[in-house]
Amino acid sequence: xxxxxxxxxxxxxxxxxxxxxxxxxxxxxxxxxxxxxxxxxxxxxxxxxxxxxxxxxxxxxxxxxxxxxxxxxxxxxxxxxxxxxxxxxxxxxxxxxxxxxxxxxxxxxxxxxxx
Amino acid sequence: xxxxxxxxxxxxxxxxxxxxxxxxxxxxxxxxxxxxxxxxxxxxxxxxxxxxxxxxxxxxxxxxxxxxxxxxxxxxxxxxxxxxxxxxxxxxxxxxxxxxxxxxxxxxxxxxx
Numbered sequence: 001x002x003x004x005x006x007x008x009x010x011x012x013x014x015x016x017x018x019x020x021x022x023x024x025x026x027x028x029x030x031x032x033x034x035x036x037x038x039x040x041x042x043x044x045x046x047x048x049x050x051x052x053x054x055x056x057x058x059x060x061x062x063x064x065x066x067x068x069x070x071x072x073x074x075x076x077x078x079x080x081x082x083x084x085x086x087x088x089x090x091x092x093x094x095x096x097x098x099x100x101x102x103x104x105x106x107x108x109x110x111x112x113x114x115x
Numbered sequence: 116x117x118x119x120x121x122x123x124x125x126x127x128x129x130x131x132x133x134x135x136x137x138x139x140x141x142x143x144x145x146x147x148x149x150x151x152x153x154x155x156x157x158x159x160x161x162x163x164x165x166x167x168x169x170x171x172x173x174x175x176x177x178x179x180x181x182x183x184x185x186x187x188x189x190x191x192x193x194x195x196x197x198x199x200x201x202x203x204x205x206x207x208x209x210x211x212x213x214x215x216x217x218x219x220x221x222x223x224x225x226x227x228x
C-alpha cells in the first residue's frame with residue numbers, strides 16, 4: 001500500500017507564474033488535507049477536502065489559492081500569480097476519515113521556491 | 116482557539132538516555148492527539164495516535180501519554196539512538212474542528228553517539 005504521494009517534490013516558479021501541486025492519497029482514504037510550512041515556522045492548516053467537496057478552507061488565503069479533490073485523480077493545490085512569500089513546503093495528508101480512525105498520514109511534501 | 120505548545124524547543128542527549136518530550140494544549144475538548152517525526156527536508160512520519168478516550172499508546176521504544184484534563188501529552192523515547200535525531204511534532208484535533216490538526220512548533224532532538 002503506497003503512502004501519500006506528492007509531486008513534484010521540488011518546484012521553482014518565477015513571480016507571477018502559476019504553481020500546481022498534486023497529491024494522491026493512500027489507497028482507501030477519501031479525506032485529504034493540505035498544510036503549509038513556512039521557513040522557521042510550524043505547520044499551518046490550509047484546507048480539508050473530501051471527494052468533490054471542500055469541507056474546511058479556513059486556512060486558505062483569500063486570493064490566488066484554490067484546492068480541489070475531483071472524483072477521479074489526485075487532489076490539486078493551485079497557486080496563481082505566485083509571490084516570494086509563497087515559498088514554503090506544502091504537505092498533503094490523507095486519512096480514512098471514519099469516526100473510528102482519523103489518523104493522518106503525510107506525504108513527503110512539495111518544496112516551492114519562487115524566484 | 117486551540118494553541119499547542121511544545122517544550123523544550125530543542126534537546127540534546129547522549130545515546131542511551133531516555134527522551135521526554137512535552138506537548139500542552141489549551142482546549143481540552145479534543146478528538147485525538149498525534150505525534151509525528153520530521154527529518155530535515157522530509158515529510159512527517161506518524162508515530163502514535165491517541166484517541167481522546169485513551170490514556171496512553173505504546174509502540175516499541177515509544178510511549179505517549181495523554182491527560183486531557185490538564186491539557187498535556189508526553190512522548191517518551193526509551194534508550195535513545197542517534198537515529199532518533201529529528202524534530203518531533205505534536206498535533207491536536209479538537210472536536211469543533213474535526214479533520215483539522217493544530218500543530219505545535221516541534222522539539223528538535225539531537226542524540227549524540
